[in-house]
Structures are given as structure tokens and as C-alpha cells.
Amino acid sequence: MVERRPWLDVFTHIVLLLSAVALLVPVWLALVAATQDVAGVNSVPIHWLPGGHLADNLAEAWRRGGFATRFTTSLIVAVGVTVGKIVLAMLAAFAIVFFSWRARVLVFWAIFITLMLPLEVRIVPTYAVAANALAPFQAILDATGLTGLIETVSGIHVALQWRLLNSYPGLILPLIATATGTFLYRQFFLTIPEELVEAAKMDGAGALRFLWDVLVPLSRTTMAALATIMFVYAWNQYLWPLLVTTEPERSTVMVELSRMVPRGDGLPEWNIVMAGALLAMLPPLAVVVLMQRWFVRGLVQTEK
Amino acid sequence: MERRATFRSPLLPWLLVLPQLLIIFVFFYWPTGEAFHWAFTLEQPWGGGRQWVGWQNFQEIFGSAAYWSSVRTSLTYAFGTSALAILIALLLALFIDREVRASRGWRVALIWPYAIAAPAIGMIFRFVFDPRAGVFSTLNALWPGAWDPALNGTHAMLMLILAGAWQLVAYNFVFFLAGLQSIPRPLIEAAAMDGAGPLRRMRDIQVPLLAPTFFFLVVINLTDSFTNSFGLVDIMTAGGPARATEIMVYKIYADGFKGLDYSGAAAQSIVLMGLVILLTVIQFRFVERKMHYR
Numbered sequence: 001m002v003e004r005r006p007w008l009d010v011f012t013h014i015v016l017l018l019s020a021v022a023l024l025v026p027v028w029l030a031l032v033a034a035t036q037d038v039a040g041v042n043s044v045p046i047h048w049l050p051g052g053h054l055a056d057n058l059a060e061a062w063r064r065g066g067f068a069t070r071f072t073t074s075l076i077v078a079v080g081v082t083v084g085k086i087v088l089a090m091l092a093a094f095a096i097v098f099f100s101w102r103a104r105v106l107v108f109w110a111i112f113i114t115l116m117l118p119l120e121v122r123i124v125p126t127y128a129v130a131a132n133a134l135a136p137f138q139a140i141l142d143a144t145g146l147t148g149l150i151e152t153v154s155g156i157h158v159a160l161q162w163r164l165l166n167s168y169p170g171l172i173l174p175l176i177a178t179a180t181g182t183f184l185y186r187q188f189f190l191t192i193p194e195e196l197v198e199a200a201k202m203d204g205a206g207a208l209r210f211l212w213d214v215l216v217p218l219s220r221t222t223m224a225a226l227a228t229i230m231f232v233y234a235w236n237q238y239l240w241p242l243l244v245t246t247e248p249e250r251s252t253v254m255v256e257l258s259r260m261v262p263r264g265d266g267l268p269e270w271n272i273v274m275a276g277a278l279l280a281m282l283p284p285l286a287v288v289v290l291m292q293r294w295f296v297r298g299l300v301q302t303e304k
Numbered sequence: 305m306e307r308r309a310t311f312r313s314p315l316l317p318w319l320l321v322l323p324q325l326l327i328i329f330v331f332f333y334w335p336t337g338e339a340f341h342w343a344f345t346l347e348q349p350w351g352g353g354r355q356w357v358g359w360q361n362f363q364e365i366f367g368s369a370a371y372w373s374s375v376r377t378s379l380t381y382a383f384g385t386s387a388l389a390i391l392i393a394l395l396l397a398l399f400i401d402r403e404v405r406a407s408r409g410w411r412v413a414l415i416w417p418y419a420i421a422a423p424a425i426g427m428i429f430r431f432v433f434d435p436r437a438g439v440f441s442t443l444n445a446l447w448p449g450a451w452d453p454a455l456n457g458t459h460a461m462l463m464l465i466l467a468g469a470w471q472l473v474a475y476n477f478v479f480f481l482a483g484l485q486s487i488p489r490p491l492i493e494a495a496a497m498d499g500a501g502p503l504r505r506m507r508d509i510q511v512p513l514l515a516p517t518f519f520f521l522v523v524i525n526l527t528d529s530f531t532n533s534f535g536l537v538d539i540m541t542a543g544g545p546a547r548a549t550e551i552m553v554y555k556i557y558a559d560g561f562k563g564l565d566y567s568g569a570a571a572q573s574i575v576l577m578g579l580v581i582l583l584t585v586i587q588f589r590f591v592e593r594k595m596h597y598r
Contacts, residue, residue, distance in 0.1 A: 095320035
């Protein structure tokens with residue numbers, strides 16, 4: 001604080017309080033709705049104070065959405081994306097920063113360009129790839145004439161096929177195919193002093209030893225920041241899981257939530273729907289509130 | 305990027321980048337290439353592969369009123385959301401940076417919306433703005449039809465923009481706060497000594513020095529509104545009423561997966577890609593300026 005201005009401070013607090021409340025209002029109304037019965041939630045005017053049906057509504061939403069299995073699916077996907085991203089990003093960034101090899105700049109740019117286009121804008125062809133993840137390789141074999149060659153030589157017709165729809169790899173892999181984490185790691189590796197590398201080499205450590213014993217322990221904060229961001233990102237995915245899980249049994253929490261949109265003529269059961277929405281948003285919310293420091297750090301760093 | 309002390313090995317670096325390269329090849333480069341392939345070809349109705357049609361798919365989408373309406377909708381949504389989210393976040397950050405007591409606590413109180421998934425917040429806003437059960441139900445009881453996002457396109461768009469801005473405020477806030485805290489304290493103190501009050505300092509020192517953050521957020525917000533808005537639209541309005549909220553991403557999805565018009569959807573994807581790349585290029589030019597400022 002530069003100077004003492006008690007009135008301005010009071011005013012500041014009021015502005016902040018009002019905005020915090022304004023941000024909270026929609027979620028508060030959802031929480032209140034989740035504590036009403038069907039008649040209460042549809043009454044005019046809207047209720048601002050909670051009723052007594054929260055536990056019933058949560059239980060009903062949990063049962064109706066089959067959330068026991070959905071939560072498992074979403075959890076596996078979120079953890080899979082988080083771990084996969086961290087491992088891939090670290091390995092790739094390590095190769096780009098700590099090795100001198102000829103293709104380094106080329107590889108760097110090949111990875112860098114993926115930052116440009118988010119999954120949403122190439123969604124239709126990505127879906128086609130998910131129907132057969134080996135299609136690119138088959139096409140290359142066909143184009144180079146290798147398929148025909150193998151067929152004449154060995155009599156085997158090569159038809160590569162790996163269907164990813166309704167599978168965990170299908171849910172996870174396309175979400176890993178960006179360079180966010182790689183760049184976060186690259187930035188971090190560039191701050192490692194060269195003396196550290198020299199000392200490690202002097203002591204006879206090879207590249208992998210250096211990675212495992214020096215870089216991995218040093219990168220704990222980077223890892224925590226990336227992990228919180230990726231977990232929230234993966235849990236909250238909607239469009240991709242919606243496309244890839246064609247069987248309702250395999251869908252994620254978010255896709256299941258979208259199926260709860262009230263339809264038909266009866267009184268809409270907003271109380272159950274809101275209970276479902278609250279359940280679905282709880283895990284990432286917990287991550288952000290508990291790991292706020294890492295989350296903010298990751299947010300600021302991944303965009304640079 | 306140059307370092308002196310590095311490892312040398314002919315094979316190891318390739319093995320290390322191989323997993324990443326394989327994944328981006330299969331799920332990034334190949335689909336992007338396919339999008340171009342499909343955009344310039346048409347599938348034969350009775351099989352027999354794809355036929356080269358040149359710019360025909362593009363001519364079709366550019367000649368269609370529905371497409372231009374989706375472009376307009378996207379622009380309205382993107383600019384509306386970004387403007388609202390950036391202005392509110394800027395105000396909040398300026399106030400929090402006054403370092404009134406408990407400013408860490410305020411940070412938690414303002415950042416959590418970023419964690420909430422688009423489908424969940426879409427569902428919540430849909431309830432809050434529901435004409436019969438939401439906050440405007442009283443209004444509708446007095447004047448029937450005064451508020452109905454299911455029938456009135458403007459209402460639907462307003463509701464969507466509010467929800468989108470609600471999500472982005474927290475994100476922008478983090479960046480503005482980081483930007484404000486990197487402004488050297490002595491600068492502020494010197495201005496205070498010279499007799500500049502808090503508002504004057506905001507106007508003449510803090511806001512101008514935040515310009516790089518501001519432009520960065522404009523680009524990021526616009527990109528995000530163009531690409532990341534599917535969840536909100538699908539849950540809240542499904543593009544309706546009467547296509548009033550059919551943004552570009554939603555139309556690609558609807559044409560591609562419901563209408564099964566892969567070529568049309570691919571051509572639309574290419575246009576959107578161009579738009580996103582343009583924004584990214586602007587962002588990079590501007591990141592250089594940011595270096596210059598520091």
C-alpha cells in the first residue's frame with residue numbers, strides 16, 4: 001500500500017465483495033435449487049434460501065447418471081492425460097534442450113506448430129482417425145506401394161486397424177497431442193545452469209541418469225503446475241468425449257451431465273439436474289482450491 | 305537455444321521425442337492434412353473414392369446465408385464475451401493490487417470459476433435464466449414472454465455471452481494481477497509522492513503499462529471464444545432458437561456429424577483454422593513487443 005486512504009480501502013473491499021458475490025450467485029442458485037423438491041424448484045419467484053432435500057437430490061442424481069462408473073471413467077481419463085502429458089513433454093523437451101543433434105530445430109518446430117490449432121477446429125478428421133488410429137500408416141504403405149509388395153512377396157494383405165472409439169486410448173491420446181507441456185518443460189530446462197550438466201558429466205552420469213537424478217527432482221514445481229492444469233483440462237473435456245463414446249456405458253461425467261437437460265412436458269426436475277451439475281464440477285474445483293498456488297503458476301506459464 | 309554442455313548420441317534423442325512425434329503425427333498432422341484433402345474433394349455418392357472439386361466446397365459455404373449467419377454469431381459472441389470478461393477482470397485486478405489486507409484470500413474467491421467445466425456452468429446458467437424456474441420467472445409472471453431465451457435469439461445470445469464471460473473473468477484476472485505485480489513499486493511510489501492519487505496512478509501508470517497483457521488477453525480470449533465455446537452452446541441453446549446462437553464450431557459439428565457433410569465441415573474447419581492462425585500470428589508479433597516493454 002502506498003498511502004493511507006481508509007475510505008478508498010473500504011470502497012475497494014466493497015467492490016471486491018460485490019464481484020465475489022456476483023461470481024458466486026449462479027452457483028449459489030444452483031446449490032439452492034439442488035436442495036428443493038420438484039415443486040419448490042419450479043415455484044415463482046425463485047428460492048434464494050436452501051431447502052432440506054440436498055441429500056436426496058444428490059443421491060438421485062448419482063443413481064440416475066450412473067455416476068459411480070462415470071466418475072471412474074473420467075478419473076482414469078484425467079489421470080491418463082495428466083501423466084501421459086507430463087512424461088511425453090518431459091522426454092521431448094529433454095531431447096530438444098540437452099542434446100546436440102542435427103534434426104533438433106526441425107523437431108522443435110514440428111512440435112511447436114501444434115500449439116496453433118486446438119482440437120476443436122480439426123474435430124471431424126480427428127474423429128475419422130479415432131475410428132482407425134493406424135489409418136495414416138496404412139495410407140503411407142498404400143501410397144508407397146509397400147502393401148502390394150508385401151502381398152506379392154508373402155501373400156499377406158496388410159490391413160492395419162486399431163479402433164479407438166469407446167476406449168480409454170481414444171479418450172486420452174488426442175488430448176495429449178499438443179505441445180503445451182513440452183514448452184513449459186523447455187522453458188524450465190533452459191533455466192538449468194550449464195555447470196550442473198558439466199558437473200553431472202564429470203561425475204560420469206549419462207544422459208538418462210542426469211534426467212532421472214537431477215532434472216526430475218528439480219522439476220517438481222513445474223510438474224505440479226502442469227499436473228493441476230492438465231487434470232482440470234481433461235476432466236472438463238466435453239466435445240471429444242461426446243464424439244468418441246458412442247456407447248452410453250462408456251461416457252464421461254460431462255457427457256452424462258449433458259444428457260440430463262430437461263426435456264418433455266412434465267415439470268422439469270431442475271433440482272436433480274443441478275445436483276448432477278454440482279457433483280460433476282466438484283473434482284476440478286477441489287483441485288483448484290487445494291492447489292491454488294500451482295494452478296495459478298501453471299496457468300501463467302503455459303501461455304507464455 | 306544454444307548450450308555448450310550437451311549430451312551427444314545418435315539414437316537417444318530420437319527415442320526420447322519419438323512418442324511425442326508419433327502422437328502429434330497421428331492426431332494432429334494427419335487430421336489437419338485430411339481436413340485439406342476433404343475440403344477440396346467430394347465423396348462419390350455410390351463409392352469409388354473422393355473426387356477433386358477444387359474450390360467448389362468453399363464456394364458453397366461462402367454462398368450460403370446460414371454460414372455467414374454463423375460467422376456473425378461467432379463474432380458477436382467472441383467480441384461480447386471478451387470485452388465483458390476483460391473489462392471486469394481489469395477492474396478487479398486494479399482493486400486487488402491496492403494490496404488491501406487479505407488480498408490472497410480475495411484471489412481464491414475470484415479464481416475458482418476457471419475450474420468449472422463448460423457443460424456444468426452451461427447447465428447452471430440455463431437454469432438461472434430459465435423463463436419459468438429462473439430469476440426472471442417473476443418478470444415473466446407479470447409480463448408473459450418478457451424473457452425467453454428459448455424463443456428470443458437476442459436473449460439466448462445475451463445468456464451465452466454472460467456465461468462465457470463468467471468463465472473467462474477468472475482467467476483474465478490472474479494475468480492482469482501478474483502484470484500489475486510486475487510493475488516496479490518505486491514507480492507507483494514516486495507518482496504518489498508527486499501527488500498522483502490512486503485513480504490518477506491507475507490511469508497514467510498502471511493501465512498503460514498493462515497494455516501488453518491487455519492485448520495478449522484480447523487475442524487469447526477471442527481464440528478461446530472461437531474454439532472453446534462448443535460446450536456452452538450445446539448445453540444451453542443447441543444453436544437455437546432459429547440458429548441465433550449457431551457459432552462456427554457448433555455449425556462444423558452439426559454439419560459434419562449430424563448432416564454427415566464431411567467436405568462442407570472440412571471447408572469450414574479450414575476457414576476457422578485460418579482465423580485462429582491469424583490470431584496466433586498477431587499474438588506472436590505482440591509477444592515480441594512485450595519483451596520490448598520489459
